[in-house]
Amino acid sequence: MNDDRNGKVATGADWIIPILGAGFATYYLISIKDLDWEAKVSGVFCAVVLFLLIGIFALRTVLGLLRGTHYIELRSLYESHKLALIRGSLFALTVASVAIIPWAGFTLSTFGFLFACFVWLQGMSARNAAITAGALAFAGYVLFILILRTSFPQGPFERLASALIGL
Amino acid sequence: MNLSFQILSDQFLLNFSYLWLIVIATTIGIIIGAMPGFGSANTIIMLLPFTLAVDVDVAMIFMVSLFVASHMGGGITSILLNIPGNGGSAATCLDGYPMARKGLGQQALVLSFVASTVGGMVTALLSIFLLPYIARLAFYMHSVEMVVILLFGITLIASVASDNMLKGLIAGFLGLLIGAIGADHIYSTPRGTFGFIELYDGVPLIAVLIGVFAISEALIMMENSSVLSDAGRQMMKQAGWKETWEGVVMSFQRTWHMIWTGIIGLIIGIVPGAGASIAAFVAYQQSRLYSKTPEKYGTGIPEGVIAPESANNGCASGDLIPLLVIGVPGGTTAAVMLIVMTYHGVQLGPRLFIQNPGLGYGVFITMLVAYAVMLFTTLPLTKYVSKLVLIPTPVLAPIIIAFTLVGAFAPRGYMFDLWLTLIFGAIGYVCRKTGFNVVALLIGVILGPMLEANVMRALRISGNDPWVFVSSPVGNVLWVALAVSLAIPSIVQWRRNRAASRAATA
Amino acid sequence: MTNMFNRRHVLFAGAGALAASLAPAARATGAFPDKPLQVLIPTGEGGGVDQAARAFNRIWAKYLGANFEYSYFPGASGQVGYEVFISKRPADAYNILFGNIGPEMIMYATQKVKYKYPEDFVYLGSMDVDDSVIWVGSGSKFKTIQEMVDEGKKREITLSTSRLPHPSTIGALALAEATGMKVRMIPYGGGGPARSAAITGEVDGCATFLSSSLGLGDQARFLTVFNETNRAPELTNNAPPVNAALGTKIPPMSGQRAIAIHAKAVEAYPDRVKKLSDTFQQVFSDPDYKAVAEKAGTPWEFIQYGDAASCQKSAREFVELADRYRALLTATK
Known part of the structure; x- marks a missing residue:
């Protein structure tokens, strides 16, 4: 997906993993909500960092699209x-x-x-x-x-x- | 521990008289080591009727040979097909497979065999002569120290993903979170299991390994008619014995590299519960760190094969030390060996070296002999085995899928694991096609659970005092080393930039 | 998943009939057992139960006239093994589970499990009684349990254990409650790492079952035994029973390795189950059993036959004990 074409970055298919990741992290947090802190803390830490990273990723993509440095395509997922x-x-x-x-x-x-x-x-x-x-x-x-x-x-x-x- | 020349020579003679058995055991070991999902522990369990029936010396020769051979075999499929035979050889994929694609598969295999042998032999020799001191290491490697060592491995997430840091970190943290599925380490309460009992003990590593590596690789490789590059294909077709010799030369040009990465494996292996996978990743990380050309790691360079393979085999020596010296098995295979030893009435622990020093030291002598034997049985094979990659991908890919799925099923016997493998195959495919580094994901899955267990344990021991992490002298030395290892790449880069700008202005 | 398995068994049965018709006549006589028994072990390969089961079955095979095939389903303190046994193994008396009543009933009581005792499974008989102990590494300053208790009134004592739902954990917590010492249990996820932690001095001591620690020799100094008597004094530097040493009234905290079977199998195949129980009991009077049991690391003093009723009593006691200490053993508050 980093194959820059004319200096532009393709995006679209690379949302799949962040979306799955965010979904799983949300589910994970729900599944541990009633537990003692010792069973929770590392999962919460990983989930929060993951959300943060995904947030940055989303922000970058949105800004990129607005500025016109990114363009949407899904082809890179299957090529031809x-x-x-x-x-x-x-x-x-x-x-x-x-x-x-x-x-x-x-x-x-x-x-x-x-x-x-x-x-x-x-x-x-x-x-x-x-x-x-x-x-x-x-x-x-x-x-x-x-x-x-x-x-x-x-x-x-x-x-x-x-x-x-x-x- | 009364070590004498007499004991060592007796043990060498005994081992040579069972050379045929060592050849058989190492052959089995290499084959099962190369097959994802099969390992020395299950195999030794299946062969218990044999090991319980024969003399304890013979049983040990057999088990130790098979055990070390399985560490050696793991690299074969990592290099040729980008499919690690076990967690310990996952790091070998990083540079082994790129080498194979360039048509250097044969050399890479030789590198892996020679590095395994040197790593295994050096650590076995060290173990023989320094056993009491090495065993003491276990007294300094507690949860806090393990936390730092694991962090060394985890920082590799950032290194392997350097071409797209943000996506690499997302993959790494997703891996860590996947690793946090399953029972927590204190209360054994299931977390994030989607209600599947099959996930209570955590996501099975082998399903992830086969999914993200084997299945996704099989799907990816369909885009070309061969896994080799065109140039690589030409090279491979002409390959003969010369390439094997080249590999040997390449290895011994890096003798010191093989030795010190092996020692990393030995040290990590001594800690009960820490295994070859950590050792291999940490050795790779260290190797890259002290390299003059860190940017070449991942493109197929010999050091990237040597470091994980040597460490992985050094870890085999380390695994056996707590079993022999303390009487506590460090891993599953060691636990099975313990069954056999107790069945034969052999008391492990400090008393072993007083009552039966021959048996204790004999383990390492067997390692020395087994590695020597394997060098002679494996090196000639490299020429033929490496031809595997010449099979056209429409034939190779289905074979890979069919046979690695067996490996996903075999360890636990759940149909569930097959479905899970397919899911991870799809995830792995999407990750690769969209620039999320799968090795980063895998490092998270492998090292995450161990990191969590050690962090939570250290905190609990200290009564939840976070200062515990900087409370041990050994740990603090390791922290400094970690800080240095994180800083070195930027310092090197800064100096290079400065030198470059000076050169430009001059 | 379940659906698939059910269908599979239906088909399996159909095709099995076909295969049986092809098979040699001897197979069709219907004498139980006419094929190997499937042993499910809810802990790891090479663990204490595995060793004891293999030793026991070596002799049992003689009386039962069948061999044994093993599978291991460790995880979540044994819960995975029990869940798999109950939901995925046919209740045909060919499938048995080798477990340890104490720890696994505590697990049953403290974790959210999908099965019910005794509706889904019962223990048929037990093969040994293993006492909980507290021991320290040879370098430790504690020479007696009293010294540890005294120090424990000043600071928190850390004890390693393989997992929290374990009789030795409850023993240590009961000791703390009775004496006013402070104790913090550190689970290591396995007996090996737990023992190693105590020997190498990461924790003050180790709370575990006696037999698994006997091989440690001089590296371990036993401080106390959680039973009325110390049945292996010469192997445990004559450590005193906890109640004798401290004047407490702590009940025995023992593990009993035992075989379990589906409750449905007991109903459906009473003759098969009777054959299992009868031959199980015969093993204990076999002189060869002493030799193999000791080879597997269990002192002969611990070998003791217990019938289904005594297993049931013991199982219920552990559920009650676990309920008392629930707050300290679980993550769900």
């Missing part, structure tokens, strides 16, 4: 529509893969996620994508489930595997 689409799909696929873990288990959801990404983002052929994603998901299963015994919800694959090999 193509990139936004790619990132959006990657993040959406990630969210989807996490959402199905409780039903599909680690191995299947990882396979599905990698397969979709490889086909969609890299443009791999379905066959190659299936082989690569399958190998990676299976390696993950061996390493994380069999060896490291992480307690992921079991899916059809894990149950089938454990029924077959008795592990």
